[in-house]
Amino acid sequence: MPAPYVKLYVGDVIRTRKAHPCGGDVWVIERLGADVGIRCRTCGRFVLMDRIKLERRIRAFLQRGNELPPPEPTVEAPPAPAARRREQPAPPPRPRRRIVKRARA
Ligand SMILES: [Zn+2]
Numbered sequence: 001m002p003a004p005y006v007k008l009y010v011g012d013v014i015r016t017r018k019a020h021p022c023g024g025d026v027w028v029i030e031r032l033g034a035d036v037g038i039r040c041r042t043c044g045r046f047v048l049m050d051r052i053k054l055e056r057r058i059r060a061f062l063q064r065g066n067e068l069p070p071p072e073p074t075v076e077a078p079p080a081p082a083a084r085r086r087e088q089p090a091p092p093p094r095p096r097r098r099i100v101k102r103a104r105a
Contacts, residue, residue, distance in 0.1 A: 008036060008051070011029065015061075027041060028041060029065060
């Protein structure tokens with residue numbers, strides 16, 4: 001089972017499982033991306049960490065940041081019916097191709 005995706009927001013205040021060398025374990029998320037920038041609340045140091053790594057280290061959210069509503073799914077408008085479009089016959093169904101595994105030479 002894949003791990004649930006953790007939503008992170010700029011401004012989130014998190015507590016991590018592992019404390020910073022300074023002793024603090026409370027961080028504020030300041031940057032999001034492939035790497036997440038977090039700032040130690042205790043000493044003020046900024047650390048970039050792999051998102052995956054960070055997600056595993058989060059123990060608790062103390063405060064949520066700018067939580068934005070999820071973007072509305074883009075609904076594709078149905079194509080306008082073309083006036084007097086030529087009817088194309090449907091292509092014949094494709095024959096199912098068998099995938100034959102070949103032994104490696
Ligand atoms: Zn620190």
